[in-house]
Amino acid sequence: MRDITISELQRLEPAITEADDALQMDQDSFRSLYDRTARPLWVYLYRRTNDAQLADDLLQETYYRFLRTRAVYESESHRKNYLFRIASNLANDCYRQRHELVQLSDDHDSHKDSDAAGRSQRRTDLNRALAQLKPRQRDALWLAYAEGTSHAEIARVLGVKVSSIKLILFRARRKLATLLREERS
Amino acid sequence: MNTCECLREQEVMDSVACGRWPERAPADLREHLAHCALCASVLEVALALHEEHDILYLNARVPPPGLVWWRAELRARQEAMRSASRPMTLVQAFGGACAFGVALALLSRAWPWLKNSIAIVDVADFSFSEWSVLLAAALLILIIAPVAMYLVLSDE
Numbered sequence: 001m002r003d004i005t006i007s008e009l010q011r012l013e014p015a016i017t018e019a020d021d022a023l024q025m026d027q028d029s030f031r032s033l034y035d036r037t038a039r040p041l042w043v044y045l046y047r048r049t050n051d052a053q054l055a056d057d058l059l060q061e062t063y064y065r066f067l068r069t070r071a072v073y074e075s076e077s078h079r080k081n082y083l084f085r086i087a088s089n090l091a092n093d094c095y096r097q098r099h100e101l102v103q104l105s106d107d108h109d110s111h112k113d114s115d116a117a118g119r120s121q122r123r124t125d126l127n128r129a130l131a132q133l134k135p136r137q138r139d140a141l142w143l144a145y146a147e148g149t150s151h152a153e154i155a156r157v158l159g160v161k162v163s164s165i166k167l168i169l170f171r172a173r174r175k176l177a178t179l180l181r182e183e184r185s
Numbered sequence: 186m187n188t189c190e191c192l193r194e195q196e197v198m199d200s201v202a203c204g205r206w207p208e209r210a211p212a213d214l215r216e217h218l219a220h221c222a223l224c225a226s227v228l229e230v231a232l233a234l235h236e237e238h239d240i241l242y243l244n245a246r247v248p249p250p251g252l253v254w255w256r257a258e259l260r261a262r263q264e265a266m267r268s269a270s271r272p273m274t275l276v277q278a279f280g281g282a283c284a285f286g287v288a289l290a291l292l293s294r295a296w297p298w299l300k301n302s303i304a305i306v307d308v309a310d311f312s313f314s315e316w317s318v319l320l321a322a323a324l325l326i327l328i329i330a331p332v333a334m335y336l337v338l339s340d341e
């Protein structure tokens with residue numbers, strides 16, 4: 001598409017003003033929401049992608065889509081779940097596009113303490129084990145055991161029935177526990 | 186209790202989430218864990234994931250909210266401009282197509298006259314200078330046409 005000229009910009013001024021209104025929140029409310037949700041959301045995206053830069057990009061995209069969506073939220077947790085749902089879908093798209101398994105990255109080393117070799121080893125084991133699970137299993141486990149999300153909320157985020165979550169979690173947990181034992185032995 | 190869940194799973198998870206495991210966990214829960222394979226796997230997974238979560242959470246470097254807001258606003262504006270300029274682009278494309286059609290119609294009407302004119306001129310008898318003039322005219326048209334198109338389509 002060709003570039004937009006200055007006179008066109010002047011003609012489009014009303015549309016630009018409309019664009020400001022297109023974000024479904026004012027800046028102060030956004031800041032408050034961001035402070036409450038950005039960190040867990042970033043951690044979730046980072047866990048899904050194992051790439052800090054990509055997690056940043058997906059975080060930006062998640063909030064952009066959230067801000068553009070005209071939705072009515074029943075509660076704070078509904079709003080948070082919706083954000084995680086967007087993030088989950090974006091991470092799934094990204095995973096499909098890249099066609100590669102989540103692999104260990106050097107980024108983990110930046111969090112290493114000199115006296116935390118044991119912890120580092122446990123993290124390596126966990127990452128190896130998680131890499132062998134399906135994305136949905138990883139998501140469910142992370143949300144349930146790391147974020148403390150309820151089954152109903154996980155079902156909303158993953159877009160599955162609540163009744164399926166117990167089984168997904170059971171299978172994923174059993175598999176992860178077995179893999180962790182194998183890694184440690 | 187069924188085969189894929191134990192009623193005390195939540196207690197195990199709470200104990201890990203609140204940092205009570207293992208020292209401050211109730212004795213009966215520890216006793217239960219020694220016999221319940223389901224809760225043992227919950228504990229194993231919860232401990233591993235919770236530790237990972239805490240490390241990542243502490244080290245997470247999220248972009249400042251102002252930057253995320255500014256980028257979102259900028260992108261919303263760009264999208265609004267793009268969608269607002271779409272009708273203009275369509276009108277211009279339609280105008281271009283009309284102009285091309287008119288040019289074709291004129292050419293088809295003028296074709297008999299052009300054909301006669303070309304028949305009169307014998308290109309085999311053209312001298313070097315005549316060929317040069319012809320080529321220069323063709324080149325000029327090739328250069329002028331895009332410039333003219335640009336001037337027509339841009340209004341600056």
